[in-house]
Amino acid sequence: MAIFNLLHYKLPNNFDKKVVFDTNIWLLLYSELHQTKEREIAAYSNFFDQIIEQDIEIIITSNIISEISNVLLRADFNSKSDVNGWGNFKKDYVGNEHYQEKVSEITSIIESILLTDNIIKIDDGFSDLDVENVNDKFKLVDWNDAYLYELSKKNNFTILSHDRDFKKLDFTLIDLIQLF
Amino acid sequence: MTIIKVRDYLSSSMAVSADRAEKIYIDVKKALDNNESVEFDFTEIKLAITAFLNIIYGKLYGLEKYSEDYINKHVKFSNTSRSILNMIEDVRKNSLIYYSNREIGNRKNKYLNDSIDGDI
Numbered sequence: 001m002a003i004f005n006l007l008h009y010k011l012p013n014n015f016d017k018k019v020v021f022d023t024n025i026w027l028l029l030y031s032e033l034h035q036t037k038e039r040e041i042a043a044y045s046n047f048f049d050q051i052i053e054q055d056i057e058i059i060i061t062s063n064i065i066s067e068i069s070n071v072l073l074r075a076d077f078n079s080k081s082d083v084n085g086w087g088n089f090k091k092d093y094v095g096n097e098h099y100q101e102k103v104s105e106i107t108s109i110i111e112s113i114l115l116t117d118n119i120i121k122i123d124d125g126f127s128d129l130d131v132e133n134v135n136d137k138f139k140l141v142d143w144n145d146a147y148l149y150e151l152s153k154k155n156n157f158t159i160l161s162h163d164r165d166f167k168k169l170d171f172t173l174i175d176l177i178q179l180f
Numbered sequence: 181m182t183i184i185k186v187r188d189y190l191s192s193s194m195a196v197s198a199d200r201a202e203k204i205y206i207d208v209k210k211a212l213d214n215n216e217s218v219e220f221d222f223t224e225i226k227l228a229i230t231a232f233l234n235i236i237y238g239k240l241y242g243l244e245k246y247s248e249d250y251i252n253k254h255v256k257f258s259n260t261s262r263s264i265l266n267m268i269e270d271v272r273k274n275s276l277i278y279y280s281n282r283e284i285g286n287r288k289n290k291y292l293n294d295s296i297d298g299d300i
Contacts, residue, residue: 024296029196030230032274034238036289037296041231042198048229049197071295079288108266115227115263116194142298163298 003167003176006043011050017175018120019051020059020152022145022161023067030109031072040162043179047160052118059157060113061124063144069106076102125151140168182211186236187224195228201235208236208255212246217254228264230271237268238275248276 028041029048051058077086077093086092093099113119129150137146142165149169152159158175159166166176184207187193189200211218220236222228240251257268278285 024298027292027296028231031292032230032234032238032271032278033289033292034234034242034275034278034285036293038198040296045196045198045201045229045231049191049194049200052192052194052196071292075288075291075295078291079284083284105270108263108270109230111263112227112229112267117192117226162296165298 003171003178006047006177006179009177011047011054011056013054015054015056017156017158018057018059019160019177020061020148020157021064022148022159022163022166023064023071024162025160026064026068026113027071028162030068030113031075040179044160044162047177052116055118057118057120058116059120059122059155061122061151063124063147065110065113067144068109072106072109073099073102125154129154137169141165181217181219182207183219183221184208184211184236185221185223186228187222190225193224193226195225195232198231198235201232204236205239208240209243212240212254217256219256219258221258222261222264223259225259225264226261228267230267233267233271234275238271241272241275242279248280 025044028037028044033041073093074089076098077089080086080098081093084092084098114121124147129147134143134146134150137149140146141149141163145161145163145165148159149166151157153174156174158177160177162178164178164180166178184204186195186204189204190197195201208218237255240246240255241248246254257265260268278288
């Protein structure tokens with residue numbers, strides 16, 4: 001088991017693991033980024049294409065969907081707050097027409113993600129995971145990443161992530177694939 | 181009228197690869213430059229991700245040579261599922277915002293970039 005650089009990585013024909021896409025991968029694939037991160041989008045989207053071709057299962061949890069939604073809402077709020085004089089996310093933005101429009105857009109994205117043939121929705125196994133292990137990794141990475149790592153270790157999932165922080169964790173038991 | 185059968189460029193019913201999208205973009209651009217209208221035919225396509233639609237369609241709004249009206253008039257879609265149609269409409273809306281107001285677009289890009297890089 002190891003950390004692989006996507007630039008030099010080729011999916012083996014007999015690849016038999018499940019892959020969990022970290023939130024940042026879904027954001028690269030589905031957010032409205034323009035003229036930026038083109039290299040990353042190309043690499044991860046082409047890899048996504050290979051995963052679909054080889055019918056490899058992609059794991060998703062409700063927490064990942066929650067993170068995607070939160071980031072896209074915050075990006076919308078931040079980009080428009082000056083123009084609209086918004087100071088407070090909940091008070092000034094949640095519920096207004098910009099928010100409703102963004103929610104409708106995010107709903108389409110979630111529907112699209114869940115339409116992927118080989119997507120597998122899983123319960124996040126919180127009751128079976130050792131929270132002490134998560135908290136231990138939390139000293140190095142954020143709690144959600146620590147949780148995703150422990151969940152993946154328990155289930156032998158390969159992690160696809162664009163977050164460099166994962167390199168602080170031990171990948172001798174499971175695999176990590178990223179573009180650096 | 182040039183009809184782009186999206187499925188012919190793909191290896192599955194899922195439109196996700198940026199490289200495949202770039203091939204479509206080249207053909208679309210060629211058709212527009214020849215003063216032809218373009219119709220994207222999404223027959224047998226189950227889903228299309230934003231990154232794919234941004235390349236084949238969204239970035240057309242960034243071409244100085246063509247106005248928004250021209251693109252709206254000369255680029256059409258057929259045989260889209262409800263999900264894909266929603267995604268296309270969102271890509272159109274967001275591309276128009278980005279290319280007409282770079283300040284908002286760049287600020288949004290920055291927040292998304294920072295989130296993706298794990299900086300926030």
